[in-house]
Amino acid sequence: MDQSKEQRILNSVSYNAVKGDPESVLDCIDNYCSQKEWAMNVGDEKGVILDKVVEEADPTIALEFGTYVGYSAIRIARLLKPNARLLTIEFNPEFASIAREIIEIAGLSEKITIIEGHSQDIIPQLREKYQVDKVDFVFLDHWKERYCPDTILLEECGYLRKGSILLADNIVYPGAPDFIKYIRSHKSFDCTNYPSHLEYMKVEDAMEKAVYMG
Numbered sequence: 001m002d003q004s005k006e007q008r009i010l011n012s013v014s015y016n017a018v019k020g021d022p023e024s025v026l027d028c029i030d031n032y033c034s035q036k037e038w039a040m041n042v043g044d045e046k047g048v049i050l051d052k053v054v055e056e057a058d059p060t061i062a063l064e065f066g067t068y069v070g071y072s073a074i075r076i077a078r079l080l081k082p083n084a085r086l087l088t089i090e091f092n093p094e095f096a097s098i099a100r101e102i103i104e105i106a107g108l109s110e111k112i113t114i115i116e117g118h119s120q121d122i123i124p125q126l127r128e129k130y131q132v133d134k135v136d137f138v139f140l141d142h143w144k145e146r147y148c149p150d151t152i153l154l155e156e157c158g159y160l161r162k163g164s165i166l167l168a169d170n171i172v173y174p175g176a177p178d179f180i181k182y183i184r185s186h187k188s189f190d191c192t193n194y195p196s197h198l199e200y201m202k203v204e205d206a207m208e209k210a211v212y213m214g
């Protein structure tokens, strides 16, 4: 059976990246996806914005929606302090297993937990099943129409604390208009927009940061 694009990305990482070196894994994926096959990684331009926000948050517990092949999970986890960890949620089992292998090559398996399932089912389980009390940083990069309901669910479940930082990808393209309308009009969120470009393309995109004020 013909290999998937995601399997071809794993092959390229497995062949070209330096084992245990997250930067080389990120470079390999960016090179493959800009030169061979486009894929929906946050990429190297928006990735710098992600890096800066993660460094600002300096999270102990980080959460990601939309693992895909693990590119942003590696970007986030490589910046985490020793006992900090990232929980990343993916609903597609093939993507989850490819991400697991790529994260292993990057040497970050100890810091990253991949949870397979739908965000709305997993969020209520984070406290009991994953010992999560508060979430310090959240990266939203899954179905764009889930950004808003899942943000509301995180708040309702009590995972957000004063200073929790949310960062959302694809605010312009594909876009998340209901999320932007909600978050910018919500009194408890302090929002900042970061104009950028769609990964590996000259198309306009942006990220939105929202700090929970409690």
Ligand SMILES: O=C(NCCCCc1cc2ccncc2s1)c1cc(-c2ccc(F)cc2)cc(O)c1O
Pocket (backbone or CB within 6 Å): 040, 041, 042, 065, 066, 067, 089, 090, 091, 092, 117, 118, 119, 120, 141, 142, 143, 144, 146, 169, 170, 173, 174, 198, 199
């Ligand atoms: O859909 C995107 N990303 C989400 C994929 C959905 C994966 C999910 C994960 C998960 C986990 C838990 N619960 C539910 C879900 S659903 C996405 C798409 C584009 C794009 C841009 C231009 C194009 F022409 C075509 C695609 C660019 C991006 O950066 C993206 O992030």
Ligand SMILES: [Mg+2]
Pocket (backbone or CB within 6 Å): 040, 041, 042, 141, 169, 170
């Ligand atoms: Mg994205």
